[in-house]
Amino acid sequence: MRIKKDTWLFTNRPVRFYCWLLLALLVVPAHAQVGDSTAIRRVELLETTEAALPASTADWRPFVLPYQKPLDRIDAGYAWFRFTLPSPDSDEMQSLYINNHLYGIKVWLNGEEVGGSDAPPGRQATGWNLPLLLRLPASAWR
Amino acid sequence: MVIRLELHRFTNVLASVFVGARDELWPLWQQRHFSQGQLSQFSFYLCAVLGFFMLGLWACRRHDTQYLWFGASSLCWSVPMLYMAVSYAPIRHDWFLVLTLIGINFYAVTAIRFLHRLLKIELPNVEGWHLSLITAVSFIELFASAKLIMPLSLLADMISLIVLLNVLRLCCSAAMCTNSSVPPAAIPGSGLAPTCSLHFR
Structure with a gap:
């Protein structure tokens, strides 16, 4: 039996397969659960031109994440985000998760560097599409 | 905790930050890494290979410009896929x-x-x-x-x-x-x- 032309799109097997595949890809991230993890939204922000860790008495100002800033300069400095974490309730391995970031980041916990985006020297990290998961070592907690 | 973000030309971004047990955050990272990172990487390789293959076919059959434009479009699409897949700019x-x-x-x-x-x-x-x-x-x-x-x-x-x-x-x-x-x-x-x-x- 000849298929009517206006229903071809819905009866074609490869088309249906790709439609289901696309739907599945949309559904998969929707099931992601953060569970009991703490979402950090309220932070303190400081923008500097220095790469060194700024003093705690510097001119930090309250800020709500996400941070998004268009700039025209090639090397425009650094944005610092400071926040306090509650001590972990258990001995479970604690981690830091960031959905996306642009450009490179480095993370300090109580003054100890615990990691960041890895890019070869002289290259710019572009993690806006790649999530970042960092272990927070037990030795850094106080 | 302190996070330092490097600022450069164009949009600078730091999305929401989560802190918690590794067992909870790991599946979240895995899912995102697959749907955004690995799929983009696969698409990049697929588009690049398909693009060159089609241009090769076009070289053999110059009158069939379908091959030329399909190959060219595949190669063009491989550029944004590469951008999405890499963690640092080449x-x-x-x-x-x-x-x-x-x-x-x-x-x-x-x-x-x-x-x-x-x-x-x-x-x-x-x-x-x-x-x-x-x-x-x-x-x-x-x-x-x-x-x-x-x-x-x-x-x-x-x-x-x-x-x-x-x-x-x-x-x-x-x-x-x-x-x-x-x-x-x-x-x-x-x-x-x-x-x-x-x-x-």
């Missing part, structure tokens, strides 16, 4: 981003030309205007400021969308035409070749 990031946006612009041009060849639609004027406008917008993007780059990219997308909608309009016209006794080429301004035959199988 060249300076601002140039990499501009190159990616230009890649998307020309993907639309080449993909629409492929569609025209596939559906045997002859619209040289539309193709010429499309290419000229996209080239002009892409040239401006090279020197655009951080605030202007995304609106320009959107403008290029809109131009291509209009041309694509025209293709869909012609397809619908031809589909209706094949149901009636009027030959497709008789539709005024359709751009369909006299030997036009749109195959719906």
Whole structure:
């Protein structure tokens, strides 16, 4: 039996397969659960031109994440985000998760560097599409 | 805790931050890494291989420009896929981003030309205007400021969308035409070749 032309799109097997595949890809991230993890939204922000860790008495100002800033300069400095974490309730391995970031980041916990985006020297990290998961070592907690 | 974000040209971003047990955050990271990172990586390799393969086929069959435009569109699409898959820029990031946006612009041009060849639609004027406008917008993007780059990219997308909608309009016209006794080429301004035959199988 000849298929009517206006229903071809819905009866074609490869088309249906790709439609289901696309739907599945949309559904998969929707099931992601953060569970009991703490979402950090309220932070303190400081923008500097220095790469060194700024003093705690510097001119930090309250800020709500996400941070998004268009700039025209090639090397425009650094944005610092400071926040306090509650001590972990258990001995479970604690981690830091960031959905996306642009450009490179480095993370300090109580003054100890615990990691960041890895890019070869002289290259710019572009993690806006790649999530970042960092272990927070037990030795850094106080 | 302190997080340092490097600031460079174009948009600088730090999304929400989560702190918690590794067992809870690991599946979240895995899912995102798969749907955004690994799929983009796979698409990059697929588009690059397919693009070169099609250009190779076109080199053997020069009269079949379908291969040329499909290969070119695959290679153009591989640029944004590479941008999405890598964790650091192979060249300076601002140039990499501009190159990616230009890649998307020309993907639309080449993909629409492929569609025209596939559906045997002859619209040289539309193709010429499309290419000229996209080239002009892409040239401006090279020197655009951080605030202007995304609106320009959107403008290029809109131009291509209009041309694509025209293709869909012609397809619908031809589909209706094949149901009636009027030959497709008789539709005024359709751009369909006299030997036009749109195959719906």
